[in-house]
Amino acid sequence: MDKLIITAALTGAEVTRKEQPNLPLTPDEIAEAAYEAYKAGAAMVHVHARDSEGNPTQDYEVYKEIKEKIEAKCPVIFQPSTGGAVWHSPEERLQPVELKPEMATLSCGTCNFGPDVFMNSEEYMEKFARRMKELGVKPEIEVFERGMINNALKLVKKGLVDMPLHFDFVMGVPGAITAELRDLLYLVESIPADSTWTVAGIGRFELPLAAAAITLGGHVRVGFEDNVYYSKGVLAKSNAELVERIVRLAKELGREVASPDEARVILGIKK
Numbered sequence: 270m271d272k273l274i275i276t277a278a279l280t281g282a283e284v285t286r287k288e289q290p291n292l293p294l295t296p297d298e299i300a301e302a303a304y305e306a307y308k309a310g311a312a313m314v315h316v317h318a319r320d321s322e323g324n325p326t327q328d329y330e331v332y333k334e335i336k337e338k339i340e341a342k343c344p345v346i347f348q349p350s351t352g353g354a355v356w357h358s359p360e361e362r363l364q365p366v367e368l369k370p371e372m373a374t375l376s377c378g379t380c381n382f383g384p385d386v387f388m389n390s391e392e393y394m395e396k397f398a399r400r401m402k403e404l405g406v407k408p409e410i411e412v413f414e415r416g417m418i419n420n421a422l423k424l425v426k427k428g429l430v431d432m433p434l435h436f437d438f439v440m441g442v443p444g445a446i447t448a449e450l451r452d453l454l455y456l457v458e459s460i461p462a463d464s465t466w467t468v469a470g471i472g473r474f475e476l477p478l479a480a481a482a483i484t485l486g487g488h489v490r491v492g493f494e495d496n497v498y499y500s501k502g503v504l505a506k507s508n509a510e511l512v513e514r515i516v517r518l519a520k521e522l523g524r525e526v527a528s529p530d531e532a533r534v535i536l537g538i539k540k
């Protein structure tokens with residue numbers, strides 16, 4: 270079994286300071302949170318930028334500042350979001366890919382997202398995938414529903430995404446796939462055998478799905494984007510605190526944790 274890649278999803282587009290007082294918002298705060306998560310054991314950080322008022326932005330310059338600040342602090346893999354917020358246009362969403370990060374997310378289908386709709390038409394999935402390929406950015410295929418795996422495989426057929434694929438199963442978003450163990454097994458059994466995968470359980474599903482991924486040979490995403498709590502009714506102090514728990518769990522379950530460079534090899538992004 271490969272070593273465990275832990276991704277810290279530091280900020281997200283939806284969470285507010287009201288819900289999580291320690292949510293990192295500014296480039297300095299996000300870079301510091303990335304560094305703390307790295308020290309705790311994260312090999313990768315999934316980043317959403319916020320503007321000076323704390324609102325989600327896909328602005329190239331803000332992502333550039335965050336990327337440079339993180340790189341100045343530590344060698345963690347920087348993975349910007351191309352999902353942004355539900356109201357961002359596809360053109361806005363694609364901006365951070367121009368920074369040529371090692372990875373970026375590629376959502377592979379449309380789904381309900383709470384009261385909203387997260388739009389990913391075939392035209393735009395192809396556009397995003399093509400630009401990532403041109404710039405040498407490895408996509409992390411975001412899967413919110415089973416059919417999105419097929420959409421990703423269609424992109425492979427069209428030559429827009431290269432195998433092996435790396436998936437992130439985002440499970441428990443209201444309106445999309447539920448987060449039962451059988452749902453995870455269904456997704457895992459539906460992807461090509463040479464794929465890698467990580468799981469991001471939303472809210473209370475974060476921890477049980479992480480434990481399942483550790484034992485199944487998958488990888489784990491935790492962080493304030495997905496879950497602001499440490500336990501029922503108790504807010505987590507930091508993203509790093511959530512990472513630390515996964516490191517402890519992995520140790521107990523006999524799974525070693527990957528460094529950023531080890532993760533690069535596992536993901537095939539070693540430069």
Ligand code: KMH
Nearest residue numbers: 282350351352353355374
């Ligand atoms: N904020 C969601 C609407 C991604 O980062 O690529 C989309 C999202 C996915 O978070």
Ligand code: ZN
Nearest residue numbers: 281350352494
């Ligand atoms: Zn995201």
